[in-house]
Amino acid sequence: PTLHYRKDGLLRLERRFGAPLRWGMFLVGAISVWTTQQVPFPRAAAFGLAVFMAFAFLISVLVYGPWRDRVPLWLVPAATIVDSLAILFLIPYSGGVGSELYLLYFVLAVKVALCYPFAHWLIFLPFLYGPLYILGVYLQIQSLLFLLSPGFVLRYLILFAMVLAALYVAWLLERRYRLVRGLNYALEEQGQELRRKTSVLQRTATDLGDRVMQLRSLQEGIKTINSAVALESLLAMIVANASQVLRGTRCSIALLDEASGEVVTLAASGVPAQSLWGSRFPVGKGVAGWVVANAAPALIGDVSQDARYIRLGQMPVQSIISVPLMSDGKAIGAISATSPEPNAFTPDDLSLLAAFADQAAIAVKKARLYEDLAREKRQTEQIYRSVQEKSNELEAVLQGIGDGVLVTDTDLNLVMMNPVAVRIFGVEDAPSLGKPLADTVGHRELMGVMREALAAPGKPVIREIRVPMTREHPEMIYQALATTVPGAAGEARGVVTVLRDITSQKQLEQMKSNFLSVVSHELKTPLHSIKGFVDIILMGKTGKINDLQRDFLATVREQTDQLQNLISELLEFSRLESGQIRLRIEEVSFADIAARVAEKLSPQAQEAQIALESTIPADFATVEADATRMEQVLTNLVDNAIKFTPAGGRIVIHGEDLGDRVLISVADTGIGIPPAEREKVFERFYQVDSGATRPYRGTGLGLSICKHIVEHHRGRIWVEGAEPQGSVFKFVLPKRLEGGRDLSLDFTTLPSEGARQ
Incomplete structure (x- = not known):
């Protein structure tokens, strides 16, 4: 038997017979020693029994515990040898010659007989039980005279007979195990053969099933003449059927190649496709070319008398008929039949061939439609993959961006909401896409920004919104940038809103x-x-x-x-930055304002030896504005001009009427402003020369204040000029302000572009 078979058999015997027997030997030995000794229990006997009990416990743990599959093969034979030595140890303490524990050797012999089929070498162990019995008695009386005792001889013979009986049992068990193993091997071989045959039958059934499915698919394809069949195959089927109907004559089909303008023969009955190479004619040449050019049938009884016929190859041809393939009122090809006999065809044959021509035209149209659809499908798949890749890239960007992003349609139904926006508005459940945004967010200011963006497509709307305090965060301030999503025709398809946290900045x-x-x-x-x-x-x-x-x-x-x-x-x-200053709108005359500013700053200009004048006429148009703030703007501009204009220079305040607006300018002949600095001069605290030793002092706030005042009046301010020629500061204002009576100055933000003119 195999190693696994022997190990499994030995461990099974040890669990069923060996371990219980060992504990029985321990109990019998302990009782026998206890009842035999008339003096206090010997320490050596107690120690030996304790060691044997520990050994029995260890073997039980190994064969019954979770490690039983890892127990080595030699454990059971080794345990049997230890059991034999344990009996040798107990005989001297249980009466020696008169001890009945020698019968335990018979029990061990039976165990060896059971183990013999799995470990043959154990059969030699029972032959040692007699000498071990003698050694045990000798250790008790320290003499060999007991060998002459009739009682001992009788016991020895009984033990010998029992060992022989156990060996006979081992021989019988070995024969039985050999028979059982032979039957198992035969059964296993038959099982393997049965599994092999079953596998063959399964493969055969699978192959038959696949064959049936293939035949069914082929049958359906032939019935429907669908796009899965190539155009050449369809044409070959048609010419074969036409040949049978026309008494076995040779039939062929030629199609018009629109790219080259030639008529190409693609199928012929009885002729391989590779043999048709070179069978092409210009439209109007040859019988097929003439039929395609004239979209009319041809019946020729003798080709030698007809100039339309052009011979190809060595096959004899005497008569021919040909009909056009018509699709959408145009000839796209021709189907022809030839015969080596003259006048072989009749007008009835021509009509019959025309029926096949209709079938061929339908087949060509379907095949070409399939080719077009397949090409469009490939293009669509390519476009879809490209769009999907871009969509995945955009999705990844939107998911990873640090700003909140919301996308809605024109009805403000939610299309997309990235995780940052979900966190901003404290949306606990997954956002409901396709439903109104108000049901998910319900933020009035945000909805107002989106509606404002929809009202002016293509123009971004920037507003500040506040998100109320929640359990997760205090009140937050966000800059909302909303713009429309343009469609193919430029119409608004939705709104994209980006929310940037500016709480710390504020x-x-x-x-x-x-x-x-x-x-x-x-x-x-x-x-x-x-x-x-x-x-x-x-x-x-x-x-x-x-x-x-x-x-x-x-x-x-x-x-x-x-x-x-x-x-x-x-x-x-x-004060301006607090946003608390309201504009007092009234009719303002810039002529008066310019005169007051010139009068007020004249001493300063004279001290600097600079000429200051206003050219605004007294009847200059009035505007709706805050007079105090307009005077502040003009004063700041003139004061700056005086500061940066050297002695001998000139400053002019000028006005121009632009219809619904007015233009005011302050021109100087000063040091000028570099082109790269002209946009920056209106920033807060910015100065062209910011060094500690600069000759011109100031906070850098004057022009920034002017910019905010002008733009909150729905106007615009800028600077022009070149460095050698000085600078010209200009601002334009509307004459009439819509809702101007309620305007206020907020230095923290500028009006939207749409509000400025």
Whole structure:
């Protein structure tokens, strides 16, 4: 038997017989030693029994526990040998010659007989039981005289007979196991043969099933003449049927190749396709070419008398008939039949061939339609794959972008909402695509931004929206950029809205504004005191001062005025940034404003030796605006012109009526502004020369304030000019403001492009 077979058999015997027998030997031995000894229980016997019990427990754990599949083959024979030595140990403590424990050797012999079919070498172990019995008695009495005792001889003979009986049983078991193994092997071979035959039958049944399906598919394809059959095969079937109907004559089909303008023979009965190479004629040449060109049939009884016939090959041809293949009123080919006999065809044959021509035309039309559909399908699949790749890329971008993105249709039904937008609005469940956005988000400001974008397709709408505080985050401020999704004709198909978190930016701006406001107010009070005391000293109320002191104090007063102007700009910036200043709209005359500004700044211009004038006429058009703010704009522009114009320069305030708007400009002959800096000069705190040693002082807020005032009046401001020629600051304003009575200044944002003119 195989190694696995022997191991499995030995372990099975050990579990069923060996382990229970070992525990029985332990109990019998312990009871026998206890009842035999008349003195206190010997320590050696107790130790030996304890060791044997531990051994029995270990073997039981190994053969019954989860490791039984990993127990080695030699464990059972080794355990049997240990059992034999344990009996040898117990005989001296259980009476020696008179001990009945020698009968346990017979039990072990029976176990060896059961194990013999799986471990033949164990058969030699029972032959050692007699000597082991003698050794056990000798260890008890330390003499061999017991060999002459009749009682011992009788016991020994009984043991010997039992061992022989066990060996006989082993021989019988071996024969039985050999017979059983032979039957198992035969049964296994028959099972393998049966499985092989079953597998063959299954493959045969599968092949038959596949063959039936193939035949059925072929039958259906022939019945329907569908697009799965090639055009050449269809034409071959038609010419074969036509040949049978026309008494076995040779038939052929030629089609018009529109690309080359030739008539090409594609199928002929009894002729392989490769033999048709070269069978092509220009339209109008040959019988088939004439039929296609004239869309009329031809019946020729003797080809030698007809100039339309052109001979090809060596096959004899005497008569021929040909009919056109008509599709949508046009000839797309011809079907012909030839015979080696003259006058072989009749008008009836011509009519019969025309019927096949109709069938051929339908087949060609279907085949070409299939080819077109297949080509369009390939193109569509390619386009779809390209669109799918772009869609996957866009989806990945939208899922990974740090801003919230929402996409809706023109009815504001949700199309897409990325994870950031879900988190912004605290949507707990998965967004319901295709349903109104208001059901998922319900944010009025957001819905208003989207409606505003739909109202002006193609123009982005930028607004700030606030998201109320939730359990997950405090109140947040987002910049919402909404724009429409254009369709193929430019119409709006939906709205895309991007939400960018500007909460931190707003908080920083508010902190900066608060800081500027506090610092400006704190500086203004001591400056008033300084200026007041300087004025008192200059008036001589504190005593007489000399010229040098007067000159120093005048410088202090001048610098104090300049510092007050800077502080005033900072305070103005703080007020504008708070968004609390409302515009007082009224009819404003720029002629009056320009005159007041020129009069107010004339001393400053004269001191700088600069000519300042206004060319705006007294009857210049009026506009709806805040007079104070317009004067502030013009004052800032003229003040800047004075500051950057050298002595001997000139500043001109000019106005132009543009119909529904007015244009105001301030031109100077100063140092000019580089082209790269002209857009930046309107930014807050920006200065062209920002160095610490720059000759021109200021906060960099004047032009920024002008920009916000003008654009909140629905106007626009810009600068022109070149460096050698100075600069021209221009701003344009509408004459009439829609909703102007409710306008307010908010320095934090600019009006949308659509609101500016």
